[in-house]
Amino acid sequence: xxxxxxxxxxxxxxxxxxxxxxxxxxxxxxxxxxxxxxxxxxxxxxxxxxxxxxxxxxxxxxxxxxxxxxxxxxxxxxxxxxxxxxxxxxxxxxxxxxxxxxxxxxxxxxxxxxxxxxxxxxxxxxxxxxxxxxxxxxxxxxxxxxxxxxxxxxxxxxxxxxxxxxxxxxxxxxxxxxxxxxxxxxxxxxxxxxxxxxxxxxxxxxxxxxxxxxxxxxxxxxxxxxxxxxxxxxxxxxxxxxxxxxxxxxxxxxxxxxxxxxxxxxxxxxxxxxxxxxxxxxxxxxxxxxxxxxxxxxxxxxxxxxxxxxxxxxxxxxxxxxxxxxxxxxxxxxxxx
Amino acid sequence: xxxxxxxxxxxxxxxxxxxxxxxxxxxxxxxxxxxxxxxxxxxxxxxxxxxxxxxxxxxxxxxxxxxxxxxxxxxxxxxxxxxxxxxxxxxxxxxxxxxxxxxxxxxxxxxxxxxxxxxxx
Numbered sequence: 001x002x003x004x005x006x007x008x009x010x011x012x013x014x015x016x017x018x019x020x021x022x023x024x025x026x027x028x029x030x031x032x033x034x035x036x037x038x039x040x041x042x043x044x045x046x047x048x049x050x051x052x053x054x055x056x057x058x059x060x061x062x063x064x065x066x067x068x069x070x071x072x073x074x075x076x077x078x079x080x081x082x083x084x085x086x087x088x089x090x091x092x093x094x095x096x097x098x099x100x101x102x103x104x105x106x107x108x109x110x111x112x113x114x115x116x117x118x119x120x121x122x123x124x125x126x127x128x129x130x131x132x133x134x135x136x137x138x139x140x141x142x143x144x145x146x147x148x149x150x151x152x153x154x155x156x157x158x159x160x161x162x163x164x165x166x167x168x169x170x171x172x173x174x175x176x177x178x179x180x181x182x183x184x185x186x187x188x189x190x191x192x193x194x195x196x197x198x199x200x201x202x203x204x205x206x207x208x209x210x211x212x213x214x215x216x217x218x219x220x221x222x223x224x225x226x227x228x229x230x231x232x233x234x235x236x237x238x239x240x241x242x243x244x245x246x247x248x249x250x251x252x253x254x255x256x257x258x259x260x261x262x263x264x265x266x267x268x269x270x271x272x273x274x275x276x277x278x279x280x281x282x283x284x285x286x287x288x289x290x291x292x293x294x295x296x297x298x299x300x301x302x303x304x305x306x307x308x309x310x311x312x313x314x315x316x317x318x319x320x321x322x323x324x325x326x327x328x329x330x331x332x333x334x335x336x337x
Numbered sequence: 338x339x340x341x342x343x344x345x346x347x348x349x350x351x352x353x354x355x356x357x358x359x360x361x362x363x364x365x366x367x368x369x370x371x372x373x374x375x376x377x378x379x380x381x382x383x384x385x386x387x388x389x390x391x392x393x394x395x396x397x398x399x400x401x402x403x404x405x406x407x408x409x410x411x412x413x414x415x416x417x418x419x420x421x422x423x424x425x426x427x428x429x430x431x432x433x434x435x436x437x438x439x440x441x442x443x444x445x446x447x448x449x450x451x452x453x454x455x456x457x458x
Contacts, residue, residue, distance in 0.1 A: 054392055054399040055374045078392075080374075080399035101368045102398045130397060145398030147369060149346035152398075183374050183394060243376070 004097050004105065005112045006214035007039040013224060021049050021075045021086075022234030023227060025155075027219075028094045029078075030227045032151035037098040041213055043205050044094070048087040048163075049073040050170050053144065054080050057182035058241050058270040058299070059173055065303040066169050076240055079144035079155065081130065082185030085170050089161035089194075091205050095154045102147055106130060109154045110143060116211040120204070122196040131188070132156075138191025160201040161194040182243065182269075241270040241299055249300075253329040258282075258320040261329055263291070270299045285317035305330050338363075338429050342444050343453035344405040351432065352444065357406050358432035359384075361393060364457045366428045369395040375417045375424070376402075377433060382410045384436060386443050391433070393424070405447055408439040 010031060016023065024044040031040050050062050050072060058064060058074070061083040067074050072085075086092060095109055110126040117124045123135040132141035143156035171185065197204060219227075233239065252262040259281040266274040275295045277287055294312035298304045306327055308314075315321040341349045347365035350357040366372065374394040384390045384404040391402040412435035417423060423431040438444075448456060 053394075055376050055394050078399060078401070080394040080397070102370055102395065106397055147398040147400040149403075246379075 003112065004039040004095065004108055005212055007041040007095065007212060009209055009213035009216045010040050010042040011216050011218045012042065012044075013219065013221065016224060017045075018047070019044075020073055020231075021046055021051055021077075021092075022231045024092065024094065025075075025077055025234060026227045026230035028096055028146075028153045028155065029230050030223065031096045032148055032153060034223075034226070035096075035217070037151075039098075040094075040096040040217070041209075042094050043209065044092045045088055045090065045201075045205075046086045046092065047073065048085070048166060048170075049075060050083055050085050052076045052083045053183055053185070054078050054146075055183040055243060056083060056185070057243065059301055060182060061171065061173060061185050063170055063173050064270070064299060064301040066172075068303065070166065070170070072166070072170055074240075075234060076243065077144065077146070077155070079146035079153065080183065081142070081144040082183070083171055084142055084157050085162065085167040086157055087162050087166070089163070089201055091158040091160060091201065091208075093156050093158060093208075097152045097154075099150045100152060102145055102152070105152055106143070106145060106154065109156075110141075112212060113141065113156070113158075113208075116208050117193070119211060120197060120207055122193055130156075134191040134196070137189060139188040140191055140193060142188075158204075159190055159192050160197075160204060161192055162190075164190065164192075237271070238268075243269045246273070251329050251332050252279075253325070255281075255321060255325050255329070258318065258325070261318070261321070263330060265295070265300065267300055270301070272296055272298055272300055281321065282319040283317060284319050287314070287317040290314040290317040302331055339450045341429070341450060342405060342447035343450070343456075344403065344447055345456070346401075346403045347457075348403060348405045349429065350405045350436075350444070350447065351429075352438070352441075355438055356411065357408070357436045357438050359404060359406065359434050359436055360432040361402070361424065361428055362453070362457075363428045365393075365400075366424050369393060369398055369400055371396045372421045372424045375421045375433060377413045377417065378410050380410055380412060384408065384410060384434070386446075393421075402433065404434075404436070406436055406438055406440075406443050408436040410434050411437050 114132045127133045130143045146153040249265045254260045261279040264276040272295045291314045294308045294314040315326040347362045376392040386407045389401045390404045
């Protein structure tokens with residue numbers, strides 16, 4: 001197979017520099033759908049963002065509450081693989097090519113990017129998985145692939161000086177006891193290119209472009225409008241948090257003066273589809289309705305569950321149930337008495 | 338494989354009476370590599386010809402599943418939940434969804450085995 005490099009660089013209008021990740025993911029799709037067959041490359045940078053893989057269950061891979069508290073965007077891509085964290089000190093690369101098998105294209109992409117980084121002075125190599133690693137250890141680039149019938153999209157991260165603390169916390173879910181299907185992330189030790197290159201992130205981005213591309217195509221305002229239309233699909237809550245499988249989760253507790261309480265959640269991905277109650281508690285109101293109204297449609301994360309209880313007070317429909325006991329029961333924590 | 342209908346996006350449909358068994362072709366599984374996950378709809382869901390009804394993810398890539406036919410999903414191949422690699426072993430035996438065909442005229446828009454062979458040369 002002939003190499004896909006040097007590729008054609010896709011220049012997006014300058015006002016598109018600070019968009020959310022789905023804009024650039026939509027740009028890949030637009031390029032694949034609209035531009036004539038060629039090998040297109042472009043790069044982008046993001047405010048702190050977690051990008052989940054196509055078939056991942058959100059609460060299992062991402063600490064959604066931490067991300068919300070820290071203002072970290074959480075989105076989903078259409079390519080496979082695990083969740084990644086990116087911020088402004090990380091460069092994202094997208095390659096859009098014609099049809100073809102996955103394996104050789106992946107190899108060609110990784111080898112060309114690794115070779116360009118070597119030319120710039122970073123001692124890296126392609127690893128067995130879809131990664132580029134520092135010789136001696138530490139992942140620099142993670143890559144993922146979205147295979148279309150007549151096009152292929154490869155995209156990847158490039159860690160220059162990404163905040164490792166936030167990365168670790170954002171990708172460490174706190175509802176880890178939940179068992180569901182979906183594709184699990186593979187955790188790797190990472191390294192940062194800033195420790196090996198004598199220039200900044202902007203310079204790195206521009207030098208790689210020079211090494212990997214020999215021509216440029218510019219996208220106009222009209223193209224941006226079309227990209228924004230595709231982008232909207234990425235914000236659909238079902239797409240974002242409803243992947244993939246439905247799963248059931250039961251929480252049970254024996255609460256003093258209240259009785260036994262069992263909560264049976266039906267989850268679609270991370271979203272609560274329904275909740276059923278069983279137990280020998282005493283109802284002071286329509287408990288089933290109250291619990292359904294409180295929990296249906298929310299994401300199964302500690303903060304969202306707590307907010308639902310505070311907003312709707314479903315516990316008031318059950319005698320001697322406190323909001324604290326209910327939250328502990330929902331979270332599967334031991335009741336401390 | 339003879340007797341099946343093929344789409345340009347590499348799905349096949351095997352028609353048996355009023356039902357169609359939809360899967361991805363051997364060519365498609367070869368392009369993707371080792372399949373690790375199949376995202377399937379649920380029984381009772383409606384699929385539409387040309388529209389996405391799920392995804393196949395391999396160790397390297399994810400790919401949309403586009404339905405070649407319209408109709409109600411009457412069965413999903415539950416074996417793929419635990420053994421998605423069955424698709425690599427025999428893509429034509431391991432269909433993904435069974436659809437109650439809403440409009441058999443849609444089959445006319447698909448390729449036969451000879452045309453599909455030509456298209457994937």
